Amino acid sequence: MTQTPLRTESVPFHLPRAEILAQLLAAEAVLACLGARAPLRLETVSLTDAAVHYALEPDLRALQNNRGLLDAVVMTALAQGAAAEILGVRPPISGRDPRALLQAALTEPEELATLDAYLQVLVGRARAALRRAWAEVQVVAAGLCEYGVLDVQAVHHRVACAQGIRGTLLN
Secondary structure, three states: OOOOOOOOOOOOOOOOOHHHHHHHHHHHHHHHHHHOOHHHOEEEEEOOOOEEEEOOOOOHHHHHHOHHHHHHHHHHHHHHHHHHHHHOOOOOOOOOOHHHHHHHHOOOHHHHHOHHHHHHHHHHHHHHHHHHOHHHHHHHHHHHHHHOEEEHHHHHHHHHHHHHHHHHHHO
16 A cells, blocks of 8 residues: 655745744734834734734934934834844845835934944844843734734733733732
């Protein structure tokens, strides 16, 4: 009797599993929630269309005038790539281009000359912020896997719950 080999559907390497994709999207959503600045106001996070939807687009003049806002917006745009590095998977193509945001907001030639170094600093800060908030990322990712789409209230609720659990366990 000959055995027929098991047939499995192969997924291209560049397409992450739903759980991985949920964690990448959740990473961006959590950093946006923790940032609490106007261009980071979430509307929804959707696993079905693999996107984080924001209420506003960042205003270039505001980014140019407020370095803290610029850092928060760029770090949030870097979140999926930073989470992919933490998970050891191929980084996705993010909705907002962090390099383009940073390049558009920096106006001085001296700043533009250090664009790559500045971007690397923000990548490191995004990774550190995600590591500190990894419990929140996991809770939001679980919600995404369960429901497919989370609105801003659901994301905030999950972040608050994860923070509450961490606070209870550490006290």
